Structure formats: structure tokens, C-alpha cells
Amino acid sequence: MGKLFASFCMYPAARRGRSRPAVAAVGVVYQDRLFQLHHALLRPGGEVILSAGTLGSPQLLLLSGVGPANDLTSLGIPVSVDAPDVGKHMFDNPRNGISIIPSVPIDHSLIQVVGIPSANGTASYLEAASYIVPVSPMLRPAGPFISPTSPLYVTMATIMEKVPGPLSEGSLWLSSPNPVETPSVRFNYFSRPEDLAQCVVGVRRVAQVLQSRTMDIFRSSVGSASQGRRGHARRDFRIVGATLPLDWSTNNTSVADFCRRTVATLWHYHGGCVVGRVVDKDFRVMGTQSLRVVDGSTFSVTPGTNPQATVMMMGSRYMGLKMIAERHSRRQVNTSSYNELEE
Numbered sequence: 512m513g514k515l516f517a518s519f520c521m522y523p524a525a526r527r528g529r530s531r532p533a534v535a536a537v538g539v540v541y542q543d544r545l546f547q548l549h550h551a552l553l554r555p556g557g558e559v560i561l562s563a564g565t566l567g568s569p570q571l572l573l574l575s576g577v578g579p580a581n582d583l584t585s586l587g588i589p590v591s592v593d594a595p596d597v598g599k600h601m602f603d604n605p606r607n608g609i610s611i612i613p614s615v616p617i618d619h620s621l622i623q624v625v626g627i628p629s630a631n632g633t634a635s636y637l638e639a640a641s642y643i644v645p646v647s648p649m650l651r652p653a654g655p656f657i658s659p660t661s662p663l664y665v666t667m668a669t670i671m672e673k674v675p676g677p678l679s680e681g682s683l684w685l686s687s688p689n690p691v692e693t694p695s696v697r698f699n700y701f702s703r704p705e706d707l708a709q710c711v712v713g714v715r716r717v718a719q720v721l722q723s724r725t726m727d728i729f730r731s732s733v734g735s736a737s738q739g740r741r742g743h744a745r746r747d748f749r750i751v752g753a754t755l756p757l758d759w760s761t762n763n764t765s766v767a768d769f770c771r772r773t774v775a776t777l778w779h780y781h782g783g784c785v786v787g788r789v790v791d792k793d794f795r796v797m798g799t800q801s802l803r804v805v806d807g808s809t810f811s812v813t814p815g816t817n818p819q820a821t822v823m824m825m826g827s828r829y830m831g832l833k834m835i836a837e838r839h840s841r842r843q844v845n846t847s848s849y850n851e852l853e854e
């Protein structure tokens with residue numbers, strides 16, 4: 512399938528009981544690679560399972576008229592369900608790190624967890640990665656560490672910390688009813704002081720790792736020498752990008768400022784269709800029939816250091832098996848009612 516467009520056509524559902532939701536998803540609208548629009552309609556008893564991720568799923572619900580009624584109305588989108596929490600409670604774990612060019616060759620590696628230190632009751636995840644980066648032409652002729660004869664690419668290593676379970680909340684909203692337009696998102700990093708305090712703890716730990724003797728082999732052979740903790744002359748790191756404040760070990764304010772200046776994403780953003788607010792415990796969109804969201808947008812906390820395995824287990828192993836069992840039991844009920852009619 513190509514680009515999912517506004518998605519499910521929401522139609523008034525046949526109400527058999529008072530408590531049944533008034534609208535039901537009946538299919539999806541999508542555009543193929545040749546920009547042709549298609550409608551794919553559900554078979555009886557079928558469901559639309561939305562798995563467009565943290566940025567895609569709330570966007571598609573909003574485009575389908577499931578979201579805060581005032582926002583939808585202001586964009587001219589007909590309201591199917593007034594669901595104020597769609598696109599709300601969005602979280603992204605702030606990442607801050609220090610990047611160095613090691614003085615010895617090292618293997619390239621994906622981001623890996625290297626520790627979960629805790630201090631004063633707060634934990635942060637320390638992760639590290641090394642990768643090859645092009646040397647900017649502007650840096651090459653004049654850079655302090657990179658001579659004009661340096662290679663075009665260098666290996667860079669980053670030690671970073673991620674704040675787990677951030678409390679700072681953001682939101683996602685549509686700028687237009689056009690489905691090909693990217694929605695707007697704001698994560699409001701460090702709007703809660705608790706997250707900033709955790710970042711300070713984590714960044715300080717990164718600095719301590721860099722100061723450790725173990726890291727000496729990665730220090731520059733051409734940088735200036737500084738006094739180590741025991742008075743030994745030690746070379747500096749070839750740091751790329753932002754450097755830590757000199758008073759990092761004692762000054763919370765300067766480290767907090769570093770956190771704010773250098774914050775980046777670790778791409779573990781989640782929320783927007785959170786369980787208990789937008790979907791129920793079976794991942795059904797509340798106020799609708801035949802519509803579920805099964806992806807990271809339903810999380811209010813990212814699981815562990817890296818979320819992908821949990822998202823996959825939730826989708827295929829947990830929800831997939833559960834839905835197969837539900838359909839199986841529905842078929843059995845239908846068959847037994849049919850047999851009763853036959854007798």
C-alpha cells in the first residue's frame with residue numbers, strides 16, 4: 512500500500528445497544544505510487560489496524576475526524592469523535608552527548624547501552640556509538656586537529672545519556688487538512704525540572720567516563736596537555752561539537768545549560784494515542800468500532816533503553832495472537848448460532 516490518506520471512512524455504526532460507539536471504521540483511503548486514490552473496504556467483522564507510528568497514527572486519526580473537536584472544526588475536518596487526547600501526551604527522551612575523534616582506530620558500532628547509573632534516586636541510560644563521518648571541507652584546512660592532508664572521513668565516537676521516562680509532555684497537531692502535509696510536533700524538552708535534573712546527573716556521568724584512565728588511549732597525541740587528577744600531564748580529547756563547561760563537576764546551572772543547548776532526540780518518541788486516553792486496554796480507539804491502534808503511539812513510557820523489540824512483541828506476539836483468538840471465538844459463536852438455527 513502507498514501513502515495512507517485520511518484513512519478510515521468513519522460512518523455511523525448500527526447501534527444495537529446503548530453503549531455501542533456511534534461511529535465505525537469501514538475502510539481506508541490511500542494513494543498509490545502513481546498518485547491514484549483507492550478505497551479499501553473492510554469485510555464484515557473486519558477491523559482497521561492503524562500502525563503508522565507515533566507521528567503517523569495520531570495524524571491519521573485527526574485526519575479521520577477523531578480528535579479534539581475544536582481543532583478539527585477550525586481546519587474544516589468533520590468531527591467523527593471528539594477525542595481531546597489524540598495527539599496529546601507525546602514524549603521524547605532527551606539525549607545529550609559528547610563526541611570525540613579517537614586517537615586510535617576503533618570498530619564502528621551501533622548505539623549500545625554501556626550503563627544505567629543512578630544517583631539521588633534518578634537513573635539515566637548511558638549509551639555509546641562510533642561511526643564514520645565526513646570531515647567538513649570548512650574544518651579540513653583550518654581545523655585545530657585535522658590537517659589539510661587528513662582523510663575525507665574520520666571515525667567519531669559519541670558517549671551519550673538518555674533520560675528515561677521523561678515527564679515533559681508535548682503534542683502533535685495538524686497544520687492543514689491535507690494528508691500529505693507533515694504534522695507539527697513539539698516535545699517541550701526539559702519543561703519539567705525533574706527531566707533537567709536527570710540530564711545533569713547523566714551528563715556528569717558522561718564527563719566522569721571521559722575523565723577515566725580507561726579512556727586515555729583515545730586521547731589526542733597532538734592536543735594540549737592538561738593536569739590529570741593525580742597531577743599527571745594528560746592529553747585532551749579531540750572533541751567534536753559542543754564541549755562541557757569547565758565547572759561541570761560542581762555547577763548544576765552550567766551543566767543544565769549544556770543540556771538545553773545540546774539536546775537531541777534518540778528517536779524513541781512515543782505517545783499521542785496513549786492507552787487509557789485514546790485507546791482502551793485492547794488498543795481499540797475509544798468511541799469507535801472496528802478501529803485499533805497498535806504501535807509506539809500507545810505508550811506513555813518507552814520500554815527499556817531501546818523500544819523496538821517491545822513494539823514488535825506487542826504487535827505480533829501479543830496483539831496479533833489475541834486478535835486471532837478473538838476472531839476464532841467469534842467464528843465459533845457464529846457457527847454454533849447457525850447450527851442452532853439448523854436444528
Ligand SMILES: Cc1cc2nc3c(=O)[nH]c(=O)nc-3n(C[C@H](O)[C@H](O)[C@H](O)COP(=O)(O)OP(=O)(O)OC[C@H]3O[C@@H](n4cnc5c(N)ncnc54)[C@H](O)[C@@H]3O)c2cc1C
Pocket residue numbers: 513514515516562563564565567568571621622777778779805806807808817818819820822
Ligand atoms: C533513526 C532511528 C534509529 C532507531 N534506532 C533504534 C534502535 O537501534 N533500537 C531500537 O530498539 N529502536 C530504535 N529506533 C526506534 C524504533 O524504530 C521505534 O521505536 C519503533 O520503530 C516504533 O515502532 P512503531 O510501529 O510505533 O512505528 P514505526 O516503526 O515508525 O512504523 C510506522 C510505519 O508507518 C508508516 N507510515 C506512517 N504514516 C503513514 C501514512 N500516512 N501512510 C502509510 N504509511 C505510513 C511509516 O512509514 C512506518 O513504516 C530508532 C528510530 C529511528 C527513527
